[in-house]
Amino acid sequence: MSDEQVRLAELRDEIDQIDQKLMELISARATCAQEVAHVKTTANPGQDVFFYRPEREAQVLRRIKEQNPGPLSGEEMARLFREIMSACLALEKPMHIAFLGPVGTFTQAAALKHFGHSVISVPLPAIDAVFREVESGAAHYGVVPVENSTEGMINHTLDMFMSSPLKICGEVQLRIHHHLLVSPKHKDQEITRIYSHQQSFAQCRQWLDTHRYGIERVTVSSNAEAARRAGAEPGSAAIAGDMAAELYGLEKLANSIEDRPDNTTRFLIIGREEVPASGHDKTSILVSMRNKPGALYQLLEPFHRHGLSLTRIETRPSPSGTWAYVFYIDFEGHMEGDQVCKVLAEVEDEAVELKRLGSYPIGVL
Template sequence: MSDQEKELQVLRDQIDRIDQQLQTLLNQRAACAQQVAEVKQKYQGARDAVFYRPEREAQVLRRVMERNTGPLPERDVARLFREVMSVCLALEQPMRIAFLGPEGTFTQQAAVKHFGLSAITAPLGSLDEVFREVEAGTAHYGVVPIENTSEGMVNHTLHLFSRFQISIVGEVELNIHHHLLVRPNIDRNAVTRIYATQSALAQCRRWLDAHYPSVERVAVATNADAAREASIESDLGLAAAIGSELAIELYPLQVAVRNIEDQAESSSRFLILGRQEVGPSGHDKTSILVCAHDKPGALYDLLAPFRQRGISLTRIETRTLSGPWNSVFYIDFEGHVSDAPVQALFKELESESLELKLLGSYPQAVL
């Protein structure tokens, strides 16, 4: 055995011992999670027990990142813990997560990022169905898009909050990366047709103009539709798709070129829907709907109480309606409903003859 092999063998033996310790600790953690489930069922009842606590998970992940000393990056370590927590939660209660389908979309990617691979993700055909299943309890939680840096707010999601009695219990921020996908053994230079959603074509326009100026671009409804079309052999020529990393796990495709989006910082935000109240995690956000009469200075009057109490707004959207309440404001701001300044804010807003609906207080996105 060479000197190199001797040194490597010492390190490999050390890795094997560490792996054994890790495995023992993981099983100990899983056993503890099962005991947590038993305690909750004992005091809350098997039907009413709440196993997923967004504020608790956010606190754990933040502590993981704060105490990390490297060499692994803090976010990578947090993602590992996310999967450990996902597996342990599945032992307590298998989670069914409804999302706006079909499979292979960024919304599914957001669901997996937030709940981990052990959650059961269920694609639904419309946003209305996601809201309805969560409200009925058919799904434990739902994931819906709310905004994109390039396209703004998802108006239909905002509208549904006025129809359904459910809460926002979390949020997911997802960096949006578009990849050029082709079938295995296909020369990407021979591609004659590219399938993608209208938004993906828009977000990759400059790259497409530079690399495929004369290739036909076909707009489809979803990323999954694009991947499916590109995966099928056709006598119309060689096809490619613009899609996410998740698509290659669902269709016989491979990534030909990564990150072809024109705007490197493109991201989307998704909301986690549930039926529970979420306690404070220490770094929280609150979302509300406020209905007001349309009059000069209405927005200024609405924002004054936030400014007076030093409450920072992170998002505000205005919609005009017909009827007694002419304007609807969707507002995100920092803080939790249990915070004294937020409670005082709500009292003042309600005293101003405004109709206010609390959509939820929830942890700010960690990963």
């Protein structure tokens, strides 16, 4: 054997030994997770026990990223632990996660990024259906889009919070890469129509005007539906992501055709329980103010005075009357914090109504 072959054999033996140790440690972690489930179930007989702890998982993933020695990046290491934690949690009780479907959408990709691949994902046809599924208890959590860095807020999601009792339990940001996809069976045919969701058309408008000007653009309910149609219809293409391409066996005619390379969509995790503080949190509220001069100033001034950073403020028409408005506000901090409590008390004094949508960990992955 050459020196190279000898050294490679030594390294492969070392990798095998490390793999054995990894399996033993992961198995020990899984056994510990089972014991956690047993302790919780024993302490709360006959009750609906929540095994998933959003604040605890956020703390673990942050610690992994901070203490990661390399050479893998902190993000990559955290993703590996995300899947280990997902598999261990499934031993306790597999979670049902409702998402805006169908299968293959970016919302499903966001759900799997946040919860890992060991959950049972449940596609639903509309945002309000996701809310109902979680409210009824048929799903443990739901995942819905709330804003895109290019196209702004998803108004349907904001409006659902006005009447829903659900809480925001987390957030996840997903880089959105759109591809022009065709079926391998039809790739040599001339493209006469392109299917996609209206948001995707808007996010790829400049590219389409430059490279596919004049081709019919057909709006459908989701990018996954666009991919399905493109796979079945000669002369058709779809704008969709990697998950839809893989699901429907499509090939990429063009990669990453979004107009902005930083195109990102933020998704919210909705659930039935409030989340304790994780140490790096965000709070969301809905506020209805009296229609009078200086109302917006009175709403925002306490945040400035107490040093709370606003990350989003959005206005929506109030369902209670014409020309009345509700403010959707995101800010850093947790409702358990002293400064946040003081600000919310002052806002409540001036507001017609204040609805606390929830405090939750700022997205780690």
